[in-house]
Amino acid sequence: MASIQVKTAARPASLVLGQIKFLAAGLYFGFVLVKAEVLSWYRIQEMFRFQTFHMYGVIGTAVLVAALSLWLLRRFKVKTFDSQDISLKPKAPTYFRYISGGILFGLGWALTGACPGPIAALIGTGSSVFLVVLASAVAGTWLYGILRPKLPH
Amino acid sequence: MNAMSVLHYLQEPWPWYIAGPLIGLTVPLLLLLGNKDFGVSSNLRHMCSALGSKARFFSYDWRKEGAWNLLFFLGICLGAFVAGVLLANPEGLSVAQSTTQSLSTLGITTNGHLAPDIFSWAGLFSLKGLLLMIGGGLLIGFGTAYAGGCTSGHSILGLANFQLPSLVATLGFFIGGLVSTHFLLPFIFKL
Numbered sequence: 001m002a003s004i005q006v007k008t009a010a011r012p013a014s015l016v017l018g019q020i021k022f023l024a025a026g027l028y029f030g031f032v033l034v035k036a037e038v039l040s041w042y043r044i045q046e047m048f049r050f051q052t053f054h055m056y057g058v059i060g061t062a063v064l065v066a067a068l069s070l071w072l073l074r075r076f077k078v079k080t081f082d083s084q085d086i087s088l089k090p091k092a093p094t095y096f097r098y099i100s101g102g103i104l105f106g107l108g109w110a111l112t113g114a115c116p117g118p119i120a121a122l123i124g125t126g127s128s129v130f131l132v133v134l135a136s137a138v139a140g141t142w143l144y145g146i147l148r149p150k151l152p153h
Numbered sequence: 154m155n156a157m158s159v160l161h162y163l164q165e166p167w168p169w170y171i172a173g174p175l176i177g178l179t180v181p182l183l184l185l186l187g188n189k190d191f192g193v194s195s196n197l198r199h200m201c202s203a204l205g206s207k208a209r210f211f212s213y214d215w216r217k218e219g220a221w222n223l224l225f226f227l228g229i230c231l232g233a234f235v236a237g238v239l240l241a242n243p244e245g246l247s248v249a250q251s252t253t254q255s256l257s258t259l260g261i262t263t264n265g266h267l268a269p270d271i272f273s274w275a276g277l278f279s280l281k282g283l284l285l286m287i288g289g290g291l292l293i294g295f296g297t298a299y300a301g302g303c304t305s306g307h308s309i310l311g312l313a314n315f316q317l318p319s320l321v322a323t324l325g326f327f328i329g330g331l332v333s334t335h336f337l338l339p340f341i342f343k344l
Contacts, residue, residue: 026228034236036172041268048334057169065177066313102325105296110333111289124233140294141197145210
């Protein structure tokens with residue numbers, strides 16, 4: 001019992017330190033988002049007007065490489081760098097929430113020209129007004145949290 | 154390759170067949186680093202939880218569940234700073250001719266930046282700006298929470314993991330995007 005308590009007490013600092021690697025992963029992802037230009041409102045317009053292949057190519061090859069990686073990780077039963085099992089949680093198989101939530105998010109995606117990753121990236125490039133977009137996105141999630149018990153899923 | 158050509162390659166935008174696979178590699182990277190599912194929109198939920206929202210949806214230990222994801226989010230900001238400010242593309246953004254034309258009929262000009270001029274603090278205090286940024290933001294937050302994921306979690310990780318729900322969500326993203334582009338944007342920009 002005592003040892004468990006010591007563990008929890010030591011948690012906050014070590015929790016952040018142990019997870020700094022995810023900051024590095026974000027740094028990598030943010031760098032690529034900018035170089036792919038997928039954080040541009042104009043690129044999103046090109047996609048939804050079917051006028052360039054760029055976004056389709058980016059998303060398509062990203063899915064392909066991710067799928068191939070998942071296959072390899074499973075095929076060779078690869079463990080995490082600290083020897084934990086790798087497992088993906090399946091998404092709950094109810095469909096109303098995915099189509100209705102998906103449409104609402106899609107509406108916002110084309111208005112702002114940014115999905116959540118690119119919002120973070122745009123803030124990083126110095127487009128400080130996207131802090132307002134982030135704040136209203138947080139407000140939107142907050143609103144969902146309140147209405148959730150009343151919404152069909 | 155000398156140093157100048159490396160610098161040049163880091164400054165210019167990357168084609169889809171380089172950038173796409175590199176984005177896809179984020180999925181195994183996060184799994185290898187700590188068995189984490191690639192996703193960004195969960196951060197909106199963690200932020201609500203951290204801000205003390207009392208709804209049941211936010212009643213969990215955000216430090217335990219979300220610390221890694223919030224650090225990932227912060228990392229995205231930093232990586233974008235390095236790529237977009239320190240190694241900025243000196244040419245500016247070029248937009249397809251056809252898109253430039255379509256947008257000009259709505260009175261939107263291509264400015265070499267990532268987004269039109271309305272996406273600025275001055276633009277925020279106009280009806281258009283409010284609808285685009287506040288309205289758009291609310292829809293993003295509400296929609297991703299409702300759908301349980303965004304482009305990262307559903308359209309990349311979910312599709313790569315052959316999840317039917319993610320295909321349905323991605324279809325929804327696309328329907329919404331098409332409606333915004335072809336009906337809402339022309340309406341908003343005529344205001």
